[in-house]
Amino acid sequence: MTNELIILGLALLTILLYKWSQRIRKHPLPPGPTAYPIVGCLPQMVRNKPVFRWMYNYMQTFKTEIACFRLGSVHVITVTSPQLARQFLKENDAVFSSRPETMSSRLTSNGYLTAVLTPAGDQWQKMKRIVVSEVLKNDVYQSLHAKRCEEADHLIRYVYNRCQQNGILSVRETAQLYCGGLIRKLVFGERFFGCGMEDGGQGVEEEKHMDALWTILLHTYGFAISDYVPFLEVFDLDGHNKIVTNALACMKKYQDPRIDKRVEMWRNGTRDKEDDILDILINLKDSNKDPLLSAQEIKAQVNEILLAAIDNPASAVEWALAEMMIEPSLLDLASKELDEVVGRERLVQESDLPQLNFIKACVKEAFRLHPVAPFNLPHVSTVDSVVSGYHIPKGSHVLLSRPGLGRNPKTWDDPLKFKPQRHTGQVLLHDPQLRILSFSTGLRGCPAIKLGSTMVTMLLARLVQGFSWTASSHTSLAHLVQSGSHMLLAQPLIAHVTPRLDSQLYQQIS
Template identity: 50%
Template sequence: MGFITTTTTSLYLYTFEAFWPSLIAMISSFIMIKTLISYLLKKSHDKKPKLPPGPKPWPIVGNLPEMLSNKPEYQWIHKLMQDMNTEIACIRLLGNVHVIPVSCPNLALEFLRKHDAVFASRPKNIFSDLVSGGYLTTVLVPFGEQFKKMKKILVNELLSPKRHQWFQDKRDQEANNLMFYVYNESKNNNNNNVNVRVATQHYCCNVIRKMIFNKRYFGDGRNNINIIEGGPGLEEVEYVDAVFCLVFHVFRFCVSDYFPWLRGLDLDGQESKVKEALRIVKKYHDPIIEERIKQWNDGFKSEQEDFLDVLISLKDPNNKPFLTPEEIKAQIIELMIAVVDNPSNAAEWALAEMINQPELLQRATEEVDNVVGRERMVQESDIPKLNYIKACLREAFRLHPIVTFNAPHVSMEDTIIGGEYLIPKGSLVLLDRHLLGRNPKIWNEPHKFDPQRHLINSKGRDKVILTEPDLRFVSFSIGRRGCPGVTLGTTMVVMLFARLIHGFTWSLPHGVSKIDLALSRNGMLLAEPLVAIAKPRLEAGLYQLN
């Protein structure tokens, strides 16, 4: 027994001694694995996507109280981003709606280039619903079949290179009428003052109205003895004011979008403004459209003369009208508000800035004289050579966008941006045109109007272009929601500005030492329309209509 006990004890000791290193190794491995798992979990937790920085939201209502109590909203957003020292923010509105303002070009490119397919939709709100006729158009509608259908029509039927060339004579007529009007206004005023905003806005509306309806005037126009020859009549003044009202309200923040039961109460007065503006626009549009449809249906018209004819004559595979009258009416309104704003605003701001810096005005004038001479007016064929003129317009787009934010992009799924920020599905992404163009990380002396910067940074190109593919500022948007009318928009704004520079010598009004460049209270326009002295500098015969 003693032998067995001793032997057994020895065996146990031997086994334990033999197993001990393995046990130590197992425990060490367990500790190492546990430590590694904890580290990886912590690291994973640390890298968990988070929302962009933003103000702490209230329960349920989010940051709506701040939005409602700080007008205009864009100034509150700008101050918020400045105080937080961020180029992307997250503002939570009612429920789980996130608004994501962005002022960094690299992040903007992620949204509209890398993740373009995800952010190709639009929000639904009371104003876009009204203006688009219930989402029947292109720019204002959420991503889907209607958007694809209408964009295809815009790209292939209305704004194609062939169609652009087809309408050149109509654009030429309005460029000539612009000179005729400004010449007569300056001559008819004892002090030679010209309201530049009236000239630029009505020129833009005239161009697109001529292309859509093949007419400049809804009423008596310049045959009315009470208005300056070539200028707008009472009908056109009412109409243009209504169009620009729609421009400035279509994506404006409205509390009714978050509290639908408040619709109709019009607590901030915006609903009544938009509805009245739409009533005015439709008052002029609808009779023309309905009569033209009748002419096509009755066989009294068979040749296309304008956009309206093109839209009416489109057929489906069964030779039936491809578009309903409601779609035609809504798309024409959207075309108007999409085309008139950028060119008129850029030309007014550029001229205001350059009157305050006469050396810039002189350089632009010298360029046009060198390219065009003084025996004829600027033509569209001159545009590729007018690089300084285009640099001035680029600078106006950069420094003075027509609206603070681009049309909102809606996220169609959760997405990671910048490698760390979660953009939840349904978020409204706003490219901040104002802050992008004034980003001090991108632009030297960002608040200074300096066209020269666009000549230096032209990346070796022989010519300056108005588009900005790197989104250092926004002139024409990019991606699936990019502007299909870049060629038309470029042509309109360059012809408008070049004609004004070439045709007239501009100076400060009498008794004024400097143009006041203050912003309007609720937007990016000059607080007061630009009024300046315009003196013709070419032969009188060049200002007359043929």
């Protein structure tokens, strides 16, 4: 009787599964370019660089907000509308909560040991929990306040020194000095890996470290051929493997000896007080009081924390200042807000940031109009599903277009205009409704909204409060355009700066 019941149950299950798969197959794939057998659209992908522009152009030509590009055997689903984006990341969050396995993400996460790049599973859950509840928890955020203040002051010191020289400044380098210095300080307790420059600028070690970080950022999920046909990885047809391997070696050259040394200090008792994120990661214990993380896990997670902290804030502030220099009335409005909220007798502090709604609106507008990357990090579907009437096969890579969402004409009036005034009231930089993709949302959403928002708002607020900005003779504002190959300004923004506040204020922090 029991056996008969089991057989009956299995038969019913089979019928149900069959009906369900029939229902799914009834739905078409999203529209997309013709795919050849086996290779799919890979030949078009290889011919059309940068790949993201080819994808955008296809979607624009065929007036579709969702498309499917079959690359090898992988269905890459691109989305440009907030309404569709919500269907993926809110309504079907759990289904789309994995990440792809690719060459660059595997190398950077040291075989998927980390929180950002690791596909869904136990290791991702372990590391995400650690990042959320140990690294980013409120107590730690408070305890790192003094370090954040030191870097905000160092920013002013550096720009002021440049004013004393010729007043010509690369905003890109300055933003990287702040973001790189801050995250190195939070993780390793030190701003510079070397001695830095006499004027407070980055030394050769930081420049190399930062170049390596950007190289990895630009190549992670960078449409390498082997991401879609893994057995071709050994041939490294597009050279991505070599580029990423070299950049990682450079990062590790500076980071790993510091991590090894710190582990040893805790082991031999020459360090006994936690002072930064590295100490926290080293001291985590499992239920047997053994170290929770291996040295390999710590090194890989440190890589990711550094990568996560640099690109979004640095690029947003460079773009925001460029737009504000093109339209100086915006700079006036921002300075006026700082004068009203903070005054001119002291420098802006973190406690002021909630009230700086115009400054935050400028940052938010930069996130909306000039996101640092063409797509959000990919989400991978863990089962076959149907979204908006389309069949989305298991294993599809879902790419939300960041400018597609932020510039969507159905959501935003005059979408191509930099208009911070459109963000009113208490401005928050994240948008769970995905009308802007800043921190994203859901299971794979960014857990560092507070830290990220503080970093980027403080950077812009200090630059605008402390200094007056005009285009230098090196920069024609008419030529402030996006690069053809990525989303940054084609040329670094070079500006002329002069101090805005009483000289005593700058001297106090020198």
